[in-house]
Amino acid sequence: MEISYTHAQSQRVLKQRNLLIVTTVGLSILSAILLLVTATRDREVVLQPVLHSPLSVSxxxxxxxxxxxxxxxxxxxxxxxxxxxxxxxxxxxxEITAPSAQGRVRADLMKIVNEQRGSSIAQFFTIQTMEIDPKNLWSTVTGDLHTIVGNKVIAKDRRTFRFNWQYSGLSLKLVGFGMVTTGKERDQ
Structure with missing residues (x-):
C-alpha cells in the first residue's frame, strides 16, 4: 500500500512539474512576441496641453x-x-539646439550678445506667413522685424528666416537658423 501511495504522489508531482514547464515555455514565447512587437512599433508621446487639440510625436x-x-x-x-x-x-x-550644432550656434549667438550688450536696442518679430517642410526638416517664417531703440520703434522691415531641424528618436532639435536674403536685400 505504501508503494502505491508513493507512486501516486510521484505521478501527481510529475504532472505538476510538466504543467509548470508548459506554462513557463508558453509565457516565455508570449514575452518574446510582445518584446518583438514593442521593439518594432512606432513610439508616440502625447503632448498636453496644446492650443486646440491633443498633439503626438511619433x-x-x-x-x-x-x-x-x-x-x-x-x-x-x-x-x-x-x-x-x-x-x-x-x-x-x-537648449533647443542639436548637440552637433551647438558650437557653431553658440559662436553666432556670442557675436550678437557682445554687439547688443550694454545697448538700448531691442527687437521683436511678428509672424505673417510660414512655410513648413516636415520631410526635409526645414521651415521658414516671414514677418515684420521691429527694431526699438529706447522706447521708440526705429525700423520695421519685412524679413524671412529659415530654420533647419534634426529629428532623432522623439526629439526635434534646431540645427541652424538665419535670415534668407533675396537679391534686393543683398543690393542694399
Missing part, C-alpha cells in the same frame, strides 16, 4: 502640425530679444 517622423507649432515658438524665442534678457535668450536657444 518615432515615424515629425508631423506638419508639430513642426509648425515648434517653428512658431522658436521664431519668437530666437527673434525677440533685448539687452536685459540676452543671457536667458542665449541659454534658451542653446
Amino acid at each position: 518615432s515615424a517622423g515629425v508631423s506638419r502640425e508639430y513642426l509648425e507649432l515648434i517653428t512658431r515658438d522658436v521664431a519668437v524665442l530666437t527673434l525677440d530679444r533685448s539687452p536685459s534678457n540676452l543671457e536667458y535668450w542665449m541659454k534658451s536657444v542653446l
